[in-house]
Amino acid sequence: MEKTSIWGTKTVVYIFLSIITCFLGTWFAFLLAGLVDLVLENNVEKLTFKACMILGFLIVTYIVTYVQGRLKNALLKEKSCALRSEVFHEIFTYTVEEFQGKNSAEYLNSILSDCELIEESYFQGMLSLINQAVQLLIVCIAVIYTNVLMFGVMLVMAIITVAIMKMGNDKIQSTMQAYANTKESFSVFLKEKLGCFPLFSLYNVTDAVVKDFDVESNRVGVTKAEQKNEVLKKSCVAEFVGLGSTVIIMATAVGLAMSGQLTAGFVIASGQLIGKMISPLMVLPGTWAQIKAAEPIKERLNSYFTAKEQVDYIEIKELEKIKVEGVSFQYPKSTQKILDNQTNCFEKGKRYLLKGESGRGKTTYLHLLGKMLSGYEGDIRLNNEVELRACSGKSFFEQVGVITQKNYIFNGTLRENLCLYKDFKDEDVEKALEAASFELQKEKFPEGIDTVITEDGNNFSGGELQRIALARAFLHKFTWIFADEFTTGLDRKNAENVERALLTAPNITVIAISHQDSPEFLALFDEIIEI
Structure with missing residues (x-):
């Protein structure tokens, strides 16, 4: 199912209200015609009654219009929020x-920019298209009922208008796509440059980065201006065609009135009807072009919902052993294997250290074992039965915790960063911190486990962040922990505290990567594996 569809129950109600509001708006023009025709009767009481009736009619019309507008806003909010939610969920x-x-x-561009563009260009465009089409249909029926010749003139002008307005749609669509692509590239540029700010500052190249930014920002501005210029060009042509049509249609109405085929009141009212017919004719082609321009963005978002192959994964109730037999791995863009014919056996309750020179594939091997990479040759079997690729990720990660080189911290309390949306007792959280050698000193953390961690953990030291990652693994009671360079960047004292906390924890199997090679450290492992 297409996730960017506008259709639903509220859309049907919106169409119904569009029919009512357009009918009332068209009827208003005929009421005006009747009001003007009263000039021949010279009856003030009848004029007053008619005027009051029209004012009451207007009140009803705008109440319905307001309800329709509220429904439109609710529909747009529902669809745009649902789209963002579905993309994020996927x-x-x-x-x-x-x-x-x-x-x-x-991902940021898809959730923020693309979803917003779909709301503005597609969702709003479709609702506008529906309203304009209904208005055009009702006005056409009303004019045919009044005078067929008048409708014929309007129909000819409609054909001419649509033919002219169809020109340039492809150009608008291509500039819209170019602008979306440029915004996405700019988002990537900003993320990279802001993320590397300390590097640029330390190497004193911030001025060069600013110049680079100006170039990229200008590219965004140029593509946006090109897109707006194409829309402006189309709008100017539309206005010219619309005004020209108005002149021709008004002249026809006056001629018919002079020949007695229309009343004088209808000539005045025809201004209202002309507006209601010309407005859709002017806007419909542009609205359609706007909807078509959103197609590439719709396709990009719908790509998130491409049907995946259904696989019946096998659950592992208790992981006792991981047996690796003849495993080789090569990254897609690499010309050589980073792992070749690796064979090992990891048993529950033991501590294993992966050692080797940089670039020999230790982290890759750990990622393979941790179900973070696939595409390998050979077998990784769990409990001598289930191939790792066939194992349920949910059952696997309930038992296996991974501590990466990067400390994943988000803006929230210490408790939230440790519990990760699961419920744990305060005493369990505090025990996990204690097991990881993290001291909750009252003078430094007066709010205890409810202390707020700022963006990227900037109010905590590197050692504290490492111990938070370790405490998180302890709290979730993983029986296997894979740790990649888990003391990188720590001073020797802090590193020893973290190492000992992990490697002496009871009932935990550890597979670790470290360049530490002191005899005391190596003695904490049951087996050292050279990669």
């Missing part, structure tokens, strides 16, 4: 490997 069904297939800026 992203969070990805595996780590699938998620890392795109730059995070692409």
